[in-house]
Amino acid sequence: MKKTSLLKKLEVSKKEFLETSKSIIQPNIISDQKKYRILLKKYITLKKIVSLYEEYKKKLTLLKEVDFILENDSDTEMKELATTEKYKILENLSSIEKKSYNLLSSSKEESETEDDRKSVIVELRSGTGGDEACLFVEDILRMYTMYFKKSGWKYKIIHAQKGGIKGYKEIILDLNGEKGVYGNLKYESGVHRVQRIPKTESQGRVHTSAITVAVLPKVKDIEVNINLSDIKKDTFRSSGSGGQHVNKTESAVRLTHIPSKITVECQEERSQHKNFEKAISVLRSRIYQNEKEKRSRKISIKRKSLVSTGDRSIKIRTYNYPKNRVTDHRIHKSIYNLSEFMNGNIQEMINLLKLFENK
Template sequence: MKKTSLIQKLEVSKKEFLETSKLIIQPNIISDQKKYRILLKKYLTLEKIVFLYEEYKKQLVSLKEVDFILKNDSDTEMKELANTEKYKILENLSSIEKKSYNLIFSSKEEYGTEDDRKAVIVELRSGTGGDEACLFVEDILRMYTMYFKKSGWKYKIIHAQKGGIKGYKEIILDLNGEQGIYGNLKFESGVHRVQRIPKTESQGRVHTSAITVAVLPKVKDIEVNINLSDIKKDTFRSSGSGGQHVNKTESAVRLTHIPSKITVECQEERSQHKNFEKAISVLRSRIYQNEKEKRLRKISIKRKSLVSTGDRSIKIRTYNYPKNRVTDHRIHKSIYNLAGFMNGNIQEMINLLKLFENK
């Protein structure tokens, strides 16, 4: 890590420390034991970072002083002492840099950004590959739900559209838990490509299909204010499972946000009111994500789009069944245990993506 980059990060940590110091003494925080414990833990971590930062600045001042002696002093003995001192200072700086980086990284891991701590909406859609893509949506759904179980997260299906033969054309999940869900799952957004021999393939040829995954942070109504007059609401009979009831009543809901033209459907609940609430939640997350991307484009931050068209040429990850390999193309990392990966053991890849992002 470059010194200027580290100093910037340390400055941010110091600012966070000062803000946390003010928050932690507020009566409403002290009275809420859960919030207080979280903030106290954060405060103690940031305190260590700030201590290292102050020491780092002292060492940089000392380095300037010895450099001045080495450049301007003519006394040989003095220069030798300065050289010895410089070596010690550089060792100290290197040690502080490593400690600071580890603390900053662990702090990000535990607390993350505000979005990182949020629950999420997960959307899976079939792309190129027809029925095989729909089957792969089902496989990836199984992979994620097994990962959710290992992580202690709970999910509900908001919307599901079955494929032609088996699998899903589209499925949307509402995912909640105590830990930073978005901070882990945000790396899953993009196109996932599969290479395998379909069950319907008589000549044993490997086919390539693709699906898209979108992970959206869930937002509250105070974060995204939706004007109800901007929403067009349609109701229809559910086509999903649920017995005779769903075919007799128009409980399914379709919402269209007129300004952004975003459309959301929900039909998993028997109550139209509950379907409306879930659809609003998804709509809010999609609008939030749209606005977030617009802001990033305005300040010229280079960023790939969350979800492309599902075209097999635009991919973030490939699942190659004949070679028992899953490859993430963003970090050029392959794991040769596809069966384990598809059984929800995806944390290793996520950790590598986190490490890459922080570096």
């Protein structure tokens, strides 16, 4: 990082620190523990950056003085001392630059949206392609669950609707992890297209099918307040596994949020109460995402390229089996190792998407 570029970044951090210092002592912030903790964490990081910034400026001033001596002083002994001093200053500057870079990166991570650190609801649905699309939902489900395992995240199936022959028409997962779950998976929302020869194809023709993926940040009831009078609740018999129990008990739950017309089903639990709780969690996330997408549309007017808007109608990726290739259309990047990609090795693509968006 060039010194001028670093100085500009440090100057911006100093201004941000001064603004944060004023905000953190406001009564409305102090009374809101959640906001106060977020601001306090930001304040502590920025204070460290500002301290390095002041030290950095002092060292740059000393460097100018030493350079002046080396250029203008004729005393040999003085020049030797100045040379030694310059070496120490340059070492100090290098050390400060590294520390500053690390803190600025840390500050950037902390300034990422709170959503990025949240656990998520993942929804996979078959689109065009009939049975082949249902099979591809199952393939993508396997790809993600292998990725979750590599990342140390845990998931539960909330709702599953089987396909006609094999696979799934729809499957919804509740995914939890210590950090960065939504920050990584938000790039997966959209239409995933597959090009391959179906097992049922007798003439060896390549078919194109598509599925949709939606990644929704999980939100708490304090973030999205749902009025129960706005919810229509229906119960029905589960069509999933569970033996005789599912045929006798109306444990499955369907919730419809009347204002937004969003509908959620959950039937994986034997208890109607547990299904209701899980359905409410999904409903809350979908309502939150709806509002988030409205805001994103407004932002995208100003910003030409947003790779993580969560728009489920945009074709984001093609999985071409005959050519062993996966292509992300948002960044025009292809990886020629589809088999590894389908085994959950998708982090490389996610990292590239992060870099693209940060630009």
